[in-house]
Amino acid sequence: MKIAVASGKGGTGKTTVSLALAMTALSNVELQDCDVEEPNGHIFLKLENVIKENVSVPVPEINTDSCISCGKCSEICQFNAIVFFGSPPMIFKELCHSCGGCVKICPVSAIREIPNVIGHITTGKAGSIEFIQGQLNIGVPMASPVIRQVIRLSGKREDTVIDSPPGTSCSMISAVKESDFVILVTEPTPFGLNDLQIAVETIEKLFIPMGVIINRSDSGDDRVEEYCKEKGLELLMKIPFSTDIAKAYSNGMPLINSAPQLAEKFKEIWTKVRLHKRESK
Amino acid sequence: MKIAITTTGKDLTSEFESRFGRAPGFIIYDIDKGSFEFIDNSVNLNAPQGAGIQAAMSIIKAGAKVLVSGHCGPKAFKVLNEAGIKIYSVEALTVAQAVEYFVAGRFTLIQSADVGGHW
Numbered sequence: 001m002k003i004a005v006a007s008g009k010g011g012t013g014k015t016t017v018s019l020a021l022a023m024t025a026l027s028n029v030e031l032q033d034c035d036v037e038e039p040n041g042h043i044f045l046k047l048e049n050v051i052k053e054n055v056s057v058p059v060p061e062i063n064t065d066s067c068i069s070c071g072k073c074s075e076i077c078q079f080n081a082i083v084f085f086g087s088p089p090m091i092f093k094e095l096c097h098s099c100g101g102c103v104k105i106c107p108v109s110a111i112r113e114i115p116n117v118i119g120h121i122t123t124g125k126a127g128s129i130e131f132i133q134g135q136l137n138i139g140v141p142m143a144s145p146v147i148r149q150v151i152r153l154s155g156k157r158e159d160t161v162i163d164s165p166p167g168t169s170c171s172m173i174s175a176v177k178e179s180d181f182v183i184l185v186t187e188p189t190p191f192g193l194n195d196l197q198i199a200v201e202t203i204e205k206l207f208i209p210m211g212v213i214i215n216r217s218d219s220g221d222d223r224v225e226e227y228c229k230e231k232g233l234e235l236l237m238k239i240p241f242s243t244d245i246a247k248a249y250s251n252g253m254p255l256i257n258s259a260p261q262l263a264e265k266f267k268e269i270w271t272k273v274r275l276h277k278r279e280s281k
Numbered sequence: 282m283k284i285a286i287t288t289t290g291k292d293l294t295s296e297f298e299s300r301f302g303r304a305p306g307f308i309i310y311d312i313d314k315g316s317f318e319f320i321d322n323s324v325n326l327n328a329p330q331g332a333g334i335q336a337a338m339s340i341i342k343a344g345a346k347v348l349v350s351g352h353c354g355p356k357a358f359k360v361l362n363e364a365g366i367k368i369y370s371v372e373a374l375t376v377a378q379a380v381e382y383f384v385a386g387r388f389t390l391i392q393s394a395d396v397g398g399h400w
Contacts, residue, residue, distance in 0.1 A: 080331025083360050085341045090363060092356055095331050141330070 001270075001277050002160040004179035006203075008195025010166035012185045013215035013239065018163035019044050019254040021183075022129050024266035030157040033133035034175040035165045036119060036146045042133055044254045047124035055134065055149045056115035057142075059093040060102050066110040073102035073111060094141060119146040121153060130156050143171035151178060159270075168202040176203070181273040182210040183236065188220030193227060200231065209276040211269075216241040236269050237262075283311050285345035286379045291319045293377040299351025302333030308376050309343045312384070318343070333357030333398070341366065349383050355394040370395070 005018045015033075019041065022031040033041035060073070060082070067088045074084035081095035082102060093116050103111045119136040134150040136143050143165065151174075154160065164175035176182050182203050186196040196212070203210045212228050217238035228235050239245070239255070239262065248258030256263050287304035289296045298304040307320040320339050325332040333353075337360035340348060348361060348368045361368055369388040373379035382388060 080328070080334045083334050083338060085338060085360075085364055090360065092331070092334065092359075095334075095356075 001158070001274055002162065002179040002181070003273055004162040004164050004176040004182045004208075005185060006164040006172055006176050006182055006199060007166055007185045008168055008197075008199035009186065009191050012166075012187050012192060013213075014166070014185050015040055015044070015163055016215070016239075016249065016255050017183065017185050017213055018161050020256050020262065020266050021161045021269070023254060023256045024263050024270065025128075025159050025161070026267065026270055027159050028128050028130070028157050029159045029161060030130040030132065030154055032150050032154050032160060032162045033131070034147045034150055034162055034171075036134040036136040036143050036150070036171070037165060039133045039135050039163075041131065041163055042122065042124075043252050045124075045126035045129065045131060047122075047126050047131060050122060050124040052120050052122050054117045055119045055121055055146050056117045057096070057098045057145045058100070058113035059096045059098065059116040060091055060111045061114045062088050062091065063110045063112070064088045066108050068108050068110070070107060072105045072107065076101040076105045094139075097142070098145070118142065121146070121149060123153070144174040147171055147174040151175075168198050172199075173202070173206070176208065177206055179208060181276045182208050183213055183269075183273075184210055185213045185215055186224055187216050188214055188218075188222070188224045190223075192220070193224050196224060197227065200233065209273075211236040211273070213237045213239065215239045234272075236272065237265050282313065282347065283309050283343065283345045284347040284349055284380070284383060285309050285320075285340040285343065286376045287348075287350040288376050290376075293317060293375070293380070295376050297351075297371075297373040297375055297379045301348065301350045301353050302336045302357050304336065304350070307336075307340055307343070307345075309340065309345055310376075310380055312380075331356070334360055337361050337364070337366075347383070349379050349388070352396045353391050353394055354396050354398050356398065358391070358394040 005014045033039045069087035071084040074082040079095050081092050083090040118140045122133045124131050134146040165171040186192040211234040219241040286308045287298040289305045306322045310317040325335050333356045337357045341364045368391040371382040371388045
């Protein structure tokens with residue numbers, strides 16, 4: 001069972017909820033921190049057996065001795081990563097999407113692919129939780145290859161919780177698209193509602209069942225709840241607005257430790273979403 | 282010598298644009314002949330990435346040896362520098378004025394990217 005925890009708006013509590021789900025899983029669980037631009041799951045876990053490995057993507061390298069300056073590599077590149085105005089072409093590897101088109105079209109095989117390190121993956125264990133986290137290097141614009149690598153390397157456990165990046169762009173899609181169920185975490189504010197609506201529309205297009213958790217539930221108004229009702233979205237849980245929870249969080253203490261009364265609620269969520277497990281994939 | 286000037290319009294009376302990669306267009310002005318041509322850059326105006334690179338390619342292909350603009354981002358600078366194109370920053374209102382300032386030497390030579398990408 002793969003649950004992805006996502007949101008439109010940032011800072012609504014995805015990591016809080018992801019950790020709580022991982023800590024209340026009924027079986028051994030894997031927590032995937034896919035918020036690769038700002039991963040923070042590790043702060044809350046005492047990790048052991050930590051291993052780090054690089055993530056790289058293939059980018060072209062031109063052999064200037066055999067290049068005949070035909071410019072075909074530049075023409076085929078849809079991402080403006082190869083610039084040609086004479087000889088030899090210039091490569092902007094940070095714009096490359098690793099499609100390999102330039103390598104295939106080069107008539108004299110002057111282009112080969114070399115690895116470009118864009119981030120790293122950290123794995124470790126915290127009690128019964130298997131933890132895997134991706135981190136994108138500073139200044140690298142493309143998060144998806146690191147997220148895909150996290151997902152590719154995972155699958156060690158029956159149950160998985162994916163802590164997704166915020167927003168609804170490529171990185172969020174990469175994180176949630178293979179999941180059985182998406183939990184959208186939001187807050188009862190105009191921003192929370194607006195971004196929830198965008199996230200719901202996105203998940204609808206991916207045909208993944210979803211539910212909503214409202215965090216800091218008594219801090220705003222009822223419009224998020226009304227929207228959920230209108231849309232027929234299941235409101236899985238409300239997490240109260242509490243200084244104690246916030247204080248504990250800022251000290252690196254997960255929700256389940258600071259508000260143990262919520263553990264049962266999270267266990268119920270596991271039971272509920274298990275019904276949505278996708279049969280064939 | 283041909284110089285490229287960033288603009289929002291299509292002729293010498295048009296408004297000068299201080300951005301390069303995401304300028305709506307360029308006037309390629311031939312100083313010796315006093316003639317000019319317009320190059321549309323609207324495709325790059327909304328490009329998700331590489332606008333500066335493509336804009337640089339356009340003016341290189343048009344034969345410009347000089348760029349007169351307001352600012353230049355890192356990737357465009359790299360390409361223009363490699364192609365030996367000098368970049369001058371002027372504070373002009375129209376394309377004609379930018380040409381005038383360039384000829385009169387009222388410019389700052391841009392020697393490294395002076396703005397970040399996607400500014």
